Amino acid sequence: MAEDENSVAAEVQSRNSQVKRLISERKNEEAVKVSLSNPPISSKSDPIKALNTQSILAAITACNKGEMQRAIESLTPEEEDTLMKYLAKLLGIPSQSSLILDWHTKLSAKAGMGCIMRALTDRKTV
Template sequence: MDREFRKIDIDAYDEDVLLETELYEPYPYDPATALDQAKQRAAAVRSSLAKGDVPGALGNILDEAPYGPNVEDAKTLTLQTLVTILNSTKSTDIPGVVKSLSQDRQDTLMKYLYKGMGMPGWGDLSGSVLLGWHEKLTEAAGIGCIVRTMTDRKTV
């Protein structure tokens, strides 16, 4: 029996194939520029944390978060910087900080929380810290934040 027909990639002949690049705009910066920007944001975050400005630090790191396949170093540095913010925030301050964020920033924070949860044993990342932030973020932003995070193609 001839089974060669099963090895044909029929999607190659389909005109309506949806490409990854058609789902969202690509990240506008090359990897080196993205890494430089992540380093600048990390320095600004350290400065904000030294002043005790946690909402400012979070806003700085969550604006223009790197996404896409070619900026892994910038993504890693941004996640490390965010973890520093999460670990240095008192649990009693979290609800106020989360409520002060815009909807876009809340959604981006949720993306980073899920990314952190997917990396067990990573650095000084604590599951209890992530779950605490997740709980407070869900209370403030609602279930819609989770849905938007899960359906967004721009992965951080």
């Protein structure tokens, strides 16, 4: 089990570095897609999940309004559900609530109410 957690931690750290690199290259839409790939839902480690959440927050805060819409349009249904889970989690950050609500509005317009329901009822948490 420890090996599994270590491999998940290594993957999340690698993805975090990749997201930072993409943001520095101004490839913000790609950073959003990368940050949503293979979330650590099997991990029981809060620091691992927190690092992945920070990667997603960095990616979505780097996007301007146009990039936000294009990033959302490029998501698969699975990625939409994953993003919705993280948006619900990130609403707890008061300083980012306006941005998170913008993402939530645009994502729910594309993905519909089913996406919200799946995010809220899925037992696999982010």
